[in-house]
Amino acid sequence: MATSTFEEHLTDRKFELLVQSVTDYAIYMLDAEGRIVTWNPGAERFKGYTADEVTGEHFSRFFTREDQEAELPARALRIAAREGRFEAEGWRVRKDGTRFWAHAILDPIRAEDGTLIGYAKITRDISERKERERALHESERRFQLLVGSVEDYAIYMLDPHGLITTWNAGARRFKGYEADEIMGEHFSKFFVPEDRRDGLPSRILKTAAEQKRFEMEGWRLRKDGTRFLAHVVVDAIHDEEGALVGFAKITRDITEKRRLEESTFASALQFRLLVQGVRDYAIYMLDTAGRITSWNSGARAIKGYEEEEVLGKHFSRFYTEEDRARGAPAAALEAALRDGKFEAEAQRVRKDGSLFWAHVLIDPIYNEDGEHVGFAKITRDVSEKKRSEQELRVTQEALLQSQKLQALGELAGGIAHDFNNLMTVMRGSADFLLRQPDLPLEKRNRYLHVMLETAERATSLTSQLLTFARRQPLEPEVIDLSVRLDALGEMLQRTLGSLYDLQLDLAPALWHVEIDPAGLEAALLNAVVNARDAMPNGGRITVSTRNVSGPNGEGVTLSISDTGEGISPEQLQRVFEPFFTTKPTGKGTGLGLSQIHGYAVQSGGSAKIQSEVGHGTTVEIWLPRTSKAAPRKESVGEHTALPQGLRVLLVEDSDHVRYFAHQLLDDLGCNVVEAANGSEALSRLEETDVDLVFSDIVMPGMSGLDLAQRIRETRRGLPVLLASGYSSKQFIPKDQREFPILRKPYKLETLAAGIHQLVAPEQTTVSG
CATH class of the missing domain: 3.30.450.20 (PAS domain)
Incomplete structure (x- = not known):
């Protein structure tokens, strides 16, 4: 019996050691009322209390306030006592007030006679598992x-x-x-x-x-x-x-997706068939470097290459050697990328080496992400179109020549009478002076003045003809049209007479224009005279100026309006034609409106006319604006006074003109050396020193312009003044003009002014 008691004691001791070694479970005992009797290390770790702090305390202290108010601790004891076990999961409270999720088991402990003596309580912290x-x-x-x-x-x-x-x-x-x-x-x-x-x-x-x-x-x-x-x-x-x-x-x-794929495939197939079926256009693609990635039948027909011959090759092979040398293929691709499109007409090369005229269009291609992936290239053979255009130009030139011949016929009927009248005065006056050598001085001078006026009228008529032909040289100046027209107003009113009311509607602060004032006055006079003739019983003529901005840029308009009878639509289409006139036979030459049109075009502008029968006519001249400032006004004396003894080489192929020019130079105090052509002039320059060369432009053999350039190469610094009855544009553009040009016929004053521009101002002495 003693041995059995010892063994039982030993077993209890082992069990106690086992319980005390468990740290993952809180294992402790309660008495029958729920007070804590034992406490293991696991309980101390979970709950935070030592054994001394909780022994004898009621286990309900570990429950939340909500569970305490719901009497969950007492209910757990009753269920365990009644059913032999209570198991639950819920929140429990540590000593520091923090909560943890617990799995709790409560088993009743009974004596051998079945009396309830307490409870075994096992609790585990399952917060981590619960969180998982x-x-x-x-x-x-x-x-x-x-x-x-x-x-x-x-x-x-x-x-x-x-x-x-x-x-x-x-x-x-x-x-x-x-x-x-x-x-x-x-x-x-x-x-x-x-x-x-x-x-x-x-x-x-x-x-x-x-x-x-x-x-x-x-x-x-x-x-x-x-x-x-x-x-x-x-x-x-x-x-x-x-x-x-x-x-x-x-x-x-994927029904809709498949439908779209099939539709896209069908569309792509149809597009490919369409592109391949086009034979009038070469349609193909290039990669970003310009290499060919596709080729249609039109490209094969136009260029002559099969698809396998060109795929992967650079498209520059279709360019001429000259275009490749100047980098035209690369420039075309760069322009397409920069501007979104490149378009041009140029010659291209077929496989057999022959040339054809091509109209070329290059468009850049981008994918859905906006990345550049290549170029679309469309080329059309326009050689036939070019040939047609050339044939049309030839036909137009032939028509123009025919019109010129017709114009010459109309010229005979329109101005021959005026020229005959002028020549009658000139011939009669000259003959009379020769037959009457002892004529009194006053009467002789009167005849000479008549001859001079007649020559001026002939010069004016010739000037109109040259302006129409766009061969009359202009002497442009920077002017304010409103200021110039205001000064001409009184003269125009006197010309019109009392039956006509001239109104000037001139805009202030008008932009400057660079034009020939003499040509302007002639154009204005022609327009005003035409307006007067359209109102035989009197009327109102309005001259107006305006600043305008439009498709052609900034410019100034000069408008001449009348309240006359107007012009029919059929005649209005021809009014700018040479020698065409709406006036009765013998009443006009038909050069007035032609002179206006020619002058406007020569000045870099344009002319147009608007008219309605019974409601008058408006002629409008548009002239481009210039940024140049108006020149400083100089006195006539500054232009006519030249250094005495100025040595001038005179080059002129016409004997009469050379004699006349020589006399004028003599009157200006110059020492003159003559030459009849360019070669002779170069010889004269080797023999003698001169201060200035005065040469005609149009001469057989070496022209005056060629002579001037030779002089510039060999005698740099030697001034050259050229003279011509034709426009300088015939020889060289105005913005590239190297030498000043004097208009024929010239007078003493204009010749002196031309020379004055070329000699140093400090050498000029004014006599007096």
Whole structure:
């Protein structure tokens, strides 16, 4: 008996050591009322109390206030005593007030006679496990929400036999079934009859189970019996031990996608057939470096190359050697990228080396992301068009020549009478002076003045003809039209007479223009005289100026309007033609409006006319604005006084003109050396020193311009003054003019002014 008691004591001791060594569980005893009797290290670690702090205390102190108020501690003791066990999970409270999630077991302890003597309490902190379970549950909830909200894909699960166990919104939209209609049904009901007969549903599950995945595209059925094209993926689902527990099924309706693909393919095929069928245009693509990536039948027909001969080759092979040398191919691609398009007409080279005229269009190509991927190249053979244009130009030139011949005939009827009158005065006066050598001085001078006036009239008529022909040289000046016209107003009114009311509507602060004032006055006078003639019984003529901005840029308009009878539409189309006139025979030469048009064009502008029968006519001249400032006004004496003894080489092929020019130079106090042509002039320069060369431009052999350039090369610094009855534009553009040009016929004053511009001002002495 003593031995048995010792063994029982030893067993109790071992059990106590075991309990005291456990730190992952709180293991302690309660008496029958729930007060703490024992306390192990695990309890101390979880709860935070030492044995001395809690022994004798009621275990309800570990419960939350909510559980205490709900009398959960007392209920746990009653259930354990009544049912032999109480097990629960819930929040418990540590000594420091923090909470932890606990798994608790409460077992009653009874004496041998069955009397309740206390409780065994085991508690474990499962906060981490609970958090993992919560996170897993939350993840599953979110995943279910995600899958359930997806409408573009039917996502659902099958059990190992193919029965549907889940159903999302996408499946409901694609298939047409609600979840309660389809859960538990076999997924084969979505297959078309022929696929079910062929056993396709079973093969899908078998393949997915063996290979873990199955994927295909095929026709499926909706609830209403309609078909749709589906992309299907089936994945096998295995548990932790690797056992098959079902399948994940993902289906997407690709009916519209397939339709668009087929439509795009058909469209691309049609476009390719279209491009390949075009034979009048070479249509092909280049990569970003300019290498050819496609070739149509038109390119083959125009260029002469087969597709395999040019694919991968640079498109510069179609350019001429000259264009390649100056970098034209690269410049074309750069322009297309910079400007969005390159367009030009130029000569290109075929495979056989022959040249043809091509109209070329290059457009850059960008992909959906805006990246440059190449160029579209369209070329058309326009050689025939060019030939037609050339033939048209030849025809137009022939027509123009015919019109000139017709104009010459009209000239005979329009101005020959005026010239005969002028020549009659000149011839009669000269003959009378020769026959009456002893005529009194006053009467002789009167005849000479008549001859001089007649010559001026002839010069004016010739000037009008040259202006129409655009060969009359202009002497442009920077002027304010309003200021110039205001000064001419009184003269114009006197010319018109009392029957006519001249009104000047001149804009202030008018932009400057660079024009020939004499030509302006002639054009204005012609327009005013035409307006007067259109109003035989009197009327109003309005001269106006305006600043204008338009397609041609900034400029100034000069308008001459009348209240006359107007011009018919048929005649209005021809009014700028030479020698055409609306006046009766013998009343006009037809050069007035032609002179206006020619003067406007020579001045860099344009002229137009508007008229309505019974409502008058308006002639409008547009002149471009200049940024140059108006020149400083100088006195006449500054231009006519030249250094005495100035040595001048006079070069003129006409004996009469050379004699006349020599006399004028003598009157200006110059020492003159003569030459009849350019070669003779160069010889004279080797023999003698001169201060200035005065030469005609139009001469046989070496022209005056060639002579001036030779002098510049050999005698740099020697001034050269040229003279011509034709426009300087015939020889060299005004903005590139190297030498001053004097207009023929010239007088003493104009010759002196021309020389004055070339001699140093400090050498000039004014006599007096």
